[in-house]
Amino acid sequence: MADKTIPSNGTDPMDEALHRLSRKPGVKAWIMLDRSTGAVLKSNGQISSIRPAKSANSDTALPTPTGGSFSTDVTANTDNESQAAQELGSMVWGFMSTAGSLVQEIDTEDELKLLRLRTKKQELVIVPEPKYILVVVHDTPPA
Amino acid sequence: MDKQRRDEIQAKRAKLAELKRQRELRAKDTGRGSGSPSDLIAPTPGRDNRKDIESLISSLVGDSRPVSTGASSPVPKGSRPTSVLSGGELSAEASDLASQSQAPGQAAAAPSQPQVLTTVALQTVYECPPSPVKEVVTYSTAAQTTEDWAPPTSRGRAFSELPEEDDLPGVTSTPSKRQSRRERDREEELRQKIRDEIEEELLEARERLQGGPLSGGAVNTSNFPARALTDEELNAVTASDEFFDFVERSTKVIERALDQEYDVLTDYTLQIQSLEDDEEQTGNTAGKGRRRVKEVVQFYDERWSKKRMVSSIDFSPKFPELLLASYTKNPSAPHDPDGIVQVWNSHLHDRPEFLFHAQSDILTAKFSPFHPNLIIGGTYSGQVLLWDTRAKSAPVQKTPLTGTGHSHPVYSVDIVGTQNANNIISVSTDGQLCVWSVDMLSQPQEQLTLTNPHPSKFDDVAPTTMAFPAADPTYFLVGSEEGPIYPCHRYDRAGAKAGIDTRVAYKGHAAPVMSVAFHPPRGPVDLGDLVLSSSLDWSVKLWKVRAPAATSTVVESAGTSIHPLLDLVREDVVYDAAWSPVRPGVFALVDGAGSLEIWDISVETEIPIAKISPTARKEGRQLLSKSLNKVVWEASEGKRLATGGIDSTVSVFEVGPDLGGKDGVRAEEWTSVKKLVARLEAAGAGAAAGATA
Numbered sequence: 001m002a003d004k005t006i007p008s009n010g011t012d013p014m015d016e017a018l019h020r021l022s023r024k025p026g027v028k029a030w031i032m033l034d035r036s037t038g039a040v041l042k043s044n045g046q047i048s049s050i051r052p053a054k055s056a057n058s059d060t061a062l063p064t065p066t067g068g069s070f071s072t073d074v075t076a077n078t079d080n081e082s083q084a085a086q087e088l089g090s091m092v093w094g095f096m097s098t099a100g101s102l103v104q105e106i107d108t109e110d111e112l113k114l115l116r117l118r119t120k121k122q123e124l125v126i127v128p129e130p131k132y133i134l135v136v137v138h139d140t141p142p143a
Numbered sequence: 144m145d146k147q148r149r150d151e152i153q154a155k156r157a158k159l160a161e162l163k164r165q166r167e168l169r170a171k172d173t174g175r176g177s178g179s180p181s182d183l184i185a186p187t188p189g190r191d192n193r194k195d196i197e198s199l200i201s202s203l204v205g206d207s208r209p210v211s212t213g214a215s216s217p218v219p220k221g222s223r224p225t226s227v228l229s230g231g232e233l234s235a236e237a238s239d240l241a242s243q244s245q246a247p248g249q250a251a252a253a254p255s256q257p258q259v260l261t262t263v264a265l266q267t268v269y270e271c272p273p274s275p276v277k278e279v280v281t282y283s284t285a286a287q288t289t290e291d292w293a294p295p296t297s298r299g300r301a302f303s304e305l306p307e308e309d310d311l312p313g314v315t316s317t318p319s320k321r322q323s324r325r326e327r328d329r330e331e332e333l334r335q336k337i338r339d340e341i342e343e344e345l346l347e348a349r350e351r352l353q354g355g356p357l358s359g360g361a362v363n364t365s366n367f368p369a370r371a372l373t374d375e376e377l378n379a380v381t382a383s384d385e386f387f388d389f390v391e392r393s394t395k396v397i398e399r400a401l402d403q404e405y406d407v408l409t410d411y412t413l414q415i416q417s418l419e420d421d422e423e424q425t426g427n428t429a430g431k432g433r434r435r436v437k438e439v440v441q442f443y444d445e446r447w448s449k450k451r452m453v454s455s456i457d458f459s460p461k462f463p464e465l466l467l468a469s470y471t472k473n474p475s476a477p478h479d480p481d482g483i484v485q486v487w488n489s490h491l492h493d494r495p496e497f498l499f500h501a502q503s504d505i506l507t508a509k510f511s512p513f514h515p516n517l518i519i520g521g522t523y524s525g526q527v528l529l530w531d532t533r534a535k536s537a538p539v540q541k542t543p544l545t546g547t548g549h550s551h552p553v554y555s556v557d558i559v560g561t562q563n564a565n566n567i568i569s570v571s572t573d574g575q576l577c578v579w580s581v582d583m584l585s586q587p588q589e590q591l592t593l594t595n596p597h598p599s600k601f602d603d604v605a606p607t608t609m610a611f612p613a614a615d616p617t618y619f620l621v622g623s624e625e626g627p628i629y630p631c632h633r634y635d636r637a638g639a640k641a642g643i644d645t646r647v648a649y650k651g652h653a654a655p656v657m658s659v660a661f662h663p664p665r666g667p668v669d670l671g672d673l674v675l676s677s678s679l680d681w682s683v684k685l686w687k688v689r690a691p692a693a694t695s696t697v698v699e700s701a702g703t704s705i706h707p708l709l710d711l712v713r714e715d716v717v718y719d720a721a722w723s724p725v726r727p728g729v730f731a732l733v734d735g736a737g738s739l740e741i742w743d744i745s746v747e748t749e750i751p752i753a754k755i756s757p758t759a760r761k762e763g764r765q766l767l768s769k770s771l772n773k774v775v776w777e778a779s780e781g782k783r784l785a786t787g788g789i790d791s792t793v794s795v796f797e798v799g800p801d802l803g804g805k806d807g808v809r810a811e812e813w814t815s816v817k818k819l820v821a822r823l824e825a826a827g828a829g830a831a832a833g834a835t836a
Contacts, residue, residue, distance in 0.1 A: 014390050020398075032389075037339060136401075
């Protein structure tokens, strides 16, 4: 709450931080997850371009409350985007749990702090905090 | 009596037999459960033996003592718990919990056979009296711990674990700390599981109500309890302070990660061409080869830097990648704090690492050299402020505005002393000098008024800048608005009272002095008496100051004025000049035209070695926006320097190996500077002699 005492200039410091994150060169998308349940809290960017939603039909789709659950930046194709975010989120969550258990196995006193998953095409930076998880997908400089 | 004892022994034997039977049962059970009976059984006999011994002791020694069940256990007093009874209790508890979680049907079947057996084992532990010696109950019943940790595969399983869970805190009468924490964690985890399950069920119920015959297996089988939150839940989460903190912290980490320019996966065998390109001068550079100056990074924050002037810069002495910049007010944002300090990180380009603010323009700010978390600052209102990077953005301490202290702008603050005894020293433009304790800013520890030794129009001296030599925290120089530089003493000494030394003045500047800097004294030759001053009279001057003690031995008429050794006339007002922390002859200056100049007097005393201007911001103001206020070297390596000015941008430059860095320093540089000083002194003395003759 470092900045709560500062009068803001009309912009919420949290939104500001998130916008800056989105604007960073190379950043393709980000998702915020709840650590315990894996529920998607906020997301931004073209997640479906990273990994298109596998199950587009609404039968197997997870129940999504109507409207406004995702950050306003996602306007077009909300359903598909949120679906993709859900799926990517679930994959990351699974990966996180596995990595976390690996760390626990090595040393029970230890704790997972940061995950950078570099692939040929992109990089996933995962910041696990006690209650939430931030996942950023960004382009890596051409190697 | 005898009979009683015999009876007791009889009962004892029966009990032993029963214990033995239980043990066998359990051994069989664990053997079946985990498949590795040998190492699992091993610890149990020890415990049973101990228990036997203890109960034997209790039966022999203290017959009046109540059976331990009453002592500290949750089991009802007087009733020796049998397996049936405890099982009943447990299942009752289980059904309570189960009804809470809307699954009453499963509760009855919950405590499965092996579970009951393990709880029996637990109950018997109660029976031993609390031993006089503090014993650590280690959980050797592996049947409980090993299996618990596996994630629940079915709902019934999770519930059947619960009764045990409730018992555990009572059982471990002297649990080690770690154990209890683990238990708490486990408990928490279980609760979370139940919560998740309830949520899942609610969700299913809702779906059923909505009419969609959903294939529930899809959700349940997946280990990932994915479900979208409702608007309300989302808002609740995202509006929480905790979430805000999370966003702050995690985005900072991400930005640092993304700003890391070096690619760890670079394959140099593939990159030969582009590496050669890199050798060419790209970006904003000046100078050639080993005397190159290159702009490395610029710091500007749209929200906080905008329309503010940089009033001071300082590198962190502890973390060379951090530097602070203090700013004056933004005239178009009256609701924002007037003064701010931003701590920038060279690995985080777009936002400051920390932001601090004050109610008045901050004119100067500095990291404490003795405590990496503390930042001190002086404001236009006359306050001295102390911020802590571990605290919030408001100052943790500030000096009073009225009463004792300063009532005029504070343009110069410093921390002098040693690690264990240091003080904040501040000087305001009315000539007040205050010494503060870092721990208490409510009242100055010392106060001194600097007055003009030769009053002409005013008694006051208006100090604009102050500099302490590295060796002596009681002696310092102040640069004044009138032009002269005065030596001052904090305390009375032989031949001089506290305050401005009336015998000597360094006269040469014809306009306010903007900076005074002592030569940093690390090297084979002592050049600590060299002082560099800059002034609005378009010049930088080099002085050789008298040692504070020497002035008392030489009989001199009051008011001797000393002339500069070297006078470097520049093309604009000079706002700041700073010695390189590692090179004896190198210094940097910034001027009103917006140039940064690097000089090396051991090489050249007429023209600068390199001259560079920071890249202007595109949307920046065009007119009068280039002027630079401050220049600071990074002290530990001496390779980087930072400048800032009206443009509100802080620019960091890196100099080549001949201008900075510790590696290439040669002893000749020191001697050549020493020789130059001697030569200049001789020339000055000759000129003075010529003038008197």
